[in-house]
Structures are given as structure tokens and as C-alpha cells.
Amino acid sequence: xxxxxxxxxxxxxxxxxxxxxxxxxxxxxxxxxxxxxxxxxxxxxxxxxxxxxxxxxxxxxxxxxxxxxxxxxxxxxxxxxxxxxxxxxxxxxxxxxxxxxxxxxxxxxxxxxxxxxxxxxxxxxxxxxxxxxxxxxxxxxxxxxxxxxxxxxxxxxxxxxxxxxxxxxxxxxxxxxxxxxxxxxxxxxxxxxxxxxxxxxxxxxxxxxxxxxxxxxxxxxxxxxxxxxxxxxxxxxxx
Amino acid sequence: xxxxxxxxxxxxxxxxxxxxxxxxxxxxxxxxxxxxxxxxxxxxxxxxxxxxxxxxxxxxxxxxxxxxxxxxxxxxxxxxxxxxxxxxxxxxxxxxxxxxxxxxxxxxxxxxxxxxxxxxxxxxxxxxxxxxxxxxxxxxxxxxxxxxxxxxxxxxxxxxxxxxxxxxxxxxxxxxxxxxxxxxxxxxxxxxxxxxxxxxxxxxxxxxxxxxxxxxxxxxxxxxxxxxxxxxxxxxxxx
Numbered sequence: 001x002x003x004x005x006x007x008x009x010x011x012x013x014x015x016x017x018x019x020x021x022x023x024x025x026x027x028x029x030x031x032x033x034x035x036x037x038x039x040x041x042x043x044x045x046x047x048x049x050x051x052x053x054x055x056x057x058x059x060x061x062x063x064x065x066x067x068x069x070x071x072x073x074x075x076x077x078x079x080x081x082x083x084x085x086x087x088x089x090x091x092x093x094x095x096x097x098x099x100x101x102x103x104x105x106x107x108x109x110x111x112x113x114x115x116x117x118x119x120x121x122x123x124x125x126x127x128x129x130x131x132x133x134x135x136x137x138x139x140x141x142x143x144x145x146x147x148x149x150x151x152x153x154x155x156x157x158x159x160x161x162x163x164x165x166x167x168x169x170x171x172x173x174x175x176x177x178x179x180x181x182x183x184x185x186x187x188x189x190x191x192x193x194x195x196x197x198x199x200x201x202x203x204x205x206x207x208x209x210x211x212x213x214x215x216x217x218x219x220x221x222x223x224x225x226x227x228x229x230x231x232x233x234x235x236x237x238x239x
Numbered sequence: 240x241x242x243x244x245x246x247x248x249x250x251x252x253x254x255x256x257x258x259x260x261x262x263x264x265x266x267x268x269x270x271x272x273x274x275x276x277x278x279x280x281x282x283x284x285x286x287x288x289x290x291x292x293x294x295x296x297x298x299x300x301x302x303x304x305x306x307x308x309x310x311x312x313x314x315x316x317x318x319x320x321x322x323x324x325x326x327x328x329x330x331x332x333x334x335x336x337x338x339x340x341x342x343x344x345x346x347x348x349x350x351x352x353x354x355x356x357x358x359x360x361x362x363x364x365x366x367x368x369x370x371x372x373x374x375x376x377x378x379x380x381x382x383x384x385x386x387x388x389x390x391x392x393x394x395x396x397x398x399x400x401x402x403x404x405x406x407x408x409x410x411x412x413x414x415x416x417x418x419x420x421x422x423x424x425x426x427x428x429x430x431x432x433x434x435x436x437x438x439x440x441x442x443x444x445x446x447x448x449x450x451x452x453x454x455x456x457x458x459x460x461x462x463x464x465x466x467x468x469x470x471x472x473x474x475x476x477x478x
Contacts, residue, residue, distance in 0.1 A: 017256050061443060149389065153265075168375070218307075
């Protein structure tokens, strides 16, 4: 089909305002564990956020994701129980002052957020052989993470806070949500409006770790090849 | 430190224009394999794109990523060689018409794009025990993918096309880029300005797979629990 609509170059112009909106979202997105209010997220807002997730890139266009909306208090109690168990185990892996600091951090908002969401990856959604997944098997999981990041950004722009709870056994999550063993629960998210967004990541302000200078993370052509005099590094240093 | 600056609720307002910019970017981002022009991407533009990537969420704030800028033609030739080998193997995994269609698809722009970039994950960047990675070991890889998605969106808003090349052996990529075996090359990307962006994913317009209806992907509380009459599904159907 020559000159079918999809092949016609209809350039969409991006304005400075569009870029500003995107960068503002990226720089102000936070991993939210507290500050949730009980205000429900309206269904039209949640629908837009899920639609943003659904427009993530996916390997072989397989769209391996499902979105599980968790409203049930009982299910959330079970997830919270699994978190509590895992978090106690995690605390024991740190020593001394680091353990004290770990225990002082709030790392989830499962019960107090108005909404939980689990983004899953169905690895068989497009059959056993998937274009683009033939040599790197994790590409479907990567696609699902791209959907999570789209969701996170859309939520921020809609003033909805999102926190990713990763201190939990995968099997416990599958059990609580009735997910078969071959479906991967990639992200368990707490979502809701918040009293305020922090202006920096909490792990930064609480001294857990600092943001690394971007200029130290850029290599050229080969691993660990740096070049302080490269014009790219000059531009990075100005940011 | 009560009332330290970072704790003060200084709400940043998001306008409809901000949201429009974000959604426009999300819906118009494409996996670009062709249409690259030879115009170089200016260093200030690339710096902004990398900075967007660097502001992705990361487990335990570990920021496990490095950004390898690949300009060398020789290195790219080696990567292209690894792609060609893997792609021939991949084609054999499809049968009949599907194989013919697979062979007709352009799946990379390694040599004709003005810039290649590899986003890596250094799993040891924050020591062996990482907050939030204690129970789900892949969280650092997930963080790196979030950085890739931020990068992809920032590039789109800057009118720079990005294509993720995943038909390649990880070991071959490590060899070509001098990456040690314990550092994971999560994404190999072709980047550059393009003559035009397609208005739909190529795998959709070429009939490889169709976009799934979002309403079929939403479950409630338990796996496969659907509810057509839920107000969320009504809102999703309106999109």
C-alpha cells in the first residue's frame, strides 16, 4: 500500500512548552511512600494514566502487560503482611547505623494509599517466539518496566503520587493476587493524591545515598573511556 | 532537621499544557529503525536527553546506569556484525509467511544513525546489599530500563528518533564495547534526527501484531477478574 496514511510524513511539531511539560514531569516525579490523602483517584484520571502505560514500547509489539487494580482491603492486608515479613528480613541485612537508618525509613503506603496497582508481564502473550526477544529473553520484562515508567510520569503530571514496593517476595505477591506462577508481577504500586510531593528523593535528603554527577557516568566508545574535554561533557557540566 | 528545605511542601503546579506535552510525547514516541538523517545531534541536546535518563527512579537511589556514547565507526561495525548474525538466527525461528515478513522488516539503524548509545547496569554500584533489591534481584535492571524510557521520551520531545536494538547476543555487545561480564548492557540504542516519525508503530501498520484493547487488560483485585460494568472500564472505553 504505497502512500497509506501511516506512511505519510505528517510531522507533529513539538513546542518548547511541550518539552517543558515533559522535563518538569521527569524532574519532579517521586517515589512516594507517605503523604497519601484518602481522596479517591477519579476513574477518568486513572484511565488516562493506564492509557499512557499502554502506549509504552514493547518488544515485538507484544504488549505483555496487564493492569491489576487492587481496591480490596483484604487483598491489600495480605500484600502488606508479605511486605512486613520481607522488610524485617531486609533490615537484618544491614548493619549498625545503616540498619537503624533503614528501620527509620517509610518504604511503602500499601494500606493508606487509596489505590494499589500491580503491573504484570505475561511472557506467553505472543507465543514462544517473539520478534526482538529471541536473543535477550528479558525484553518482555523490560517492555513492562517501560509501561511502569510511562504510568509513573503520567500520574505525576496528574498530581497522583506513585510508590513502587519492591521489598516483597514475588511468590507472596502472586499468591495474594491469584497470579499464576508463569505471570510475573513486575511492579506493585501504591497510588493516590498526596498532601505534597518532596522536592528531592527521600533517600537523598535522608543521607542514604547522594545523586551521582552525570559527567562521571558518561563513557565514550569503550567501557570506562572518559574524556573530560569532550564537548558533551562540557554541556553536561552546565546542567 | 524539622522544616528543612526539602521537607517544606512547595507544591509545583502542573498545568494542562504540561500534561499535554507529556501525553503528546508518550503517544508519539516510536521505535525508530529507519528514516535517520546524517545531521549530528548537538551536544547540548544530547546532554539534556542524558540528564532526563539520569533522573529516572532507581532502587535504593543506586543510579546503576552508565551511558556509553558510541561514535566510533569500527565499534559500530562490530556491533552491526553481531546484529546480523543474531538476526539471521532469529529469522530461522519463524516459519513460512511469518519468516518472509520478518526478513522484510528493518530492525536496526546501527550504521546509518549518527549516534549509538549503550545504557548499562552496574549491579555492584552500591555494594552487595541494596535497599529495595533484597527480595527482587532484578530491581536494578528495572531502574536502568526506567532511565531508558525517560531517555526515549526526552529524545522524542527533542525530535530525536531512538531505536532499541535487542536482536544481539549480550556477550557480543560486551566484547564490542569492552564491557566486563558483570556489567549488563541493558539497552543498545540508535539515535538521530529523522526525516519523519511514523504515526503508528511499524509492527502495527505492517500487520505483525495489532494494538490490544486496553479494556481487556484491566483486572480487579485478582488475576483475570474482569468487570465490564466497572466505571473505570467505562472511562477506558471512551479513550
